[in-house]
Amino acid sequence: MAPPIPKPPPGAVVSALKIAIANAHCIPVLVRLGVFDRLDGRRSRVEEIAADTGTDAASLARVLAFCGCAGLVRADGDGSLELTEIGQMLVRDHAESFAGDAAVRGARRYVERWDGLEAILRGGTRSAAGVDLDVLDRAHVVAAHRVALADYAAAFSRSETYVDVESGDPALLAAVLQKSARSDGVFVGKAADLERAKSVLSAARVAQRCELVLSQDTLPPGDAYIVSHRLEALGDDEAVALLSRVR
Secondary structure (H helix, E strand, O other): OOOOOOOOOOHHHHHHHHHHHHHHHHHHHHHHHOHHHOOOOOEOHHHHHHHHHOOOHHHHHHHHHHHHHHHEEEEOOOOOEEEEOHHHHOOOOOOOOHHHHHHHOOHHHOOOOOOOOOHHHOOOOHHHHOOHHOOOOOOHHHHHHHHHHHHHHHHHHOOEEEEOOOOOOHHHHHHHHOOOOOOEEEEEEOOHHHHHHOOOOOOOHHHHEEEEEEEEOOOOOOEEEOHHHHHHHHOOOOOOOHHHHHO
16 A cells, blocks of 8 residues: 655645746746747757747746746756656647646736636625636637647546537537547537537537537536536526536
């Protein structure tokens, strides 16, 4: 039997949380600059990476040193760097890449969604539009988000039927079905949403594997339900009602 994992002291937990804040800003920038892509499959010195990515070598060295502490890169004795197994997950062409998701979470609009948290906790109201995926308003960021979620879904290979619950975004389910060729889908929405879904799913060549269902009290059976961005726009009671339907 393996020995139990020691419980970290409280100070170490707090330090990890603080580092996570830095990760949330650092990693998306390096993804967008192509730093992890540049290190894919080869060792390089900071000066070489900086030259190829159009960055300042001194500044990049400090950020990559931080990435070393986070377990994303490691340095050899001669000072050259290479990606760790974890860092490889941030390469865009990696089979199970999280690069798209990281880029989205570092987008200005995404970060701004948290700016009003203190006001909400003090009793303010939140706007559904304020947490709507479309508020990101940059087509390439929205597309990256869909690809990242599709990568997550495809990793759960035992799920065979994905049910999109009133997201209004058929492109997400289309991306999931493209990633997971043996899976089926169900898109639940209003009549107008279904018309749009028919077109989007056909263009993605997955319409034959997806059923279109009008919104109703009882959800169709499935192995996995896509509800996250639908939930964000709901109040607590409505969210509980939706999760109860899924259950």
